[in-house]
Amino acid sequence: MDQLVQKALAARKNSYSPYSKFAVGAALECGDGTVITGTNVENASYGLSICAERSALVKAISEGKRKFKRLAIVTDSPEPAAPCGMCRQMLIEFAPSLEVILANLKGKSEVLRLSDLLPKAFRLG
Ligand code: THU
Numbered sequence: 001m002d003q004l005v006q007k008a009l010a011a012r013k014n015s016y017s018p019y020s021k022f023a024v025g026a027a028l029e030c031g032d033g034t035v036i037t038g039t040n041v042e043n044a045s046y047g048l049s050i051c052a053e054r055s056a057l058v059k060a061i062s063e064g065k066r067k068f069k070r071l072a073i074v075t076d077s078p079e080p081a082a083p084c085g086m087c088r089q090m091l092i093e094f095a096p097s098l099e100v101i102l103a104n105l106k107g108k109s110e111v112l113r114l115s116d117l118l119p120k121a122f123r124l125g
Pocket of ligand 1: 017040041042082
């Protein structure tokens with residue numbers, strides 16, 4: 001298994017998802033080679049929940065990272081799950097050509113390009 005997927009799998013174990021019971025792990029490979037992970041964190045006020053991908057992104061930005069090469073996402077779903085629209089929009093601001101690796105617990109995976117997942121992304125100007 002790809003090391004980045006393994007890190008996303010490990011991050012998934014920290015998921016706080018008592019409401020949906022849908023745990024997600026993400027691992028973001030930065031331009032300098034470091035990997036920042038994230039998981040989904042839910043809240044009793046459901047709409048406040050944050051996805052694994054954005055958790056990883058805001059952690060990385062907070063650590064001073066601005067360039068990203070790859071993102072691995074791990075879910076326990078029949079098919080590997082693609083990131084939600086909000087996460088796509090947040091990620092594309094920094095890395096339009098990000099390689100996105102989707103994987104599930106059965107070992108199924110798929111590699112996509114973020115620009116293909118979000119064509120005609122919103123930009124100011
Ligand atoms: N979730 C993610 O972490 N990433 C996505 O791209 C979509 C959904 C989380 C949010 C919520 O905690 C749970 O999965 C079910 O929607």
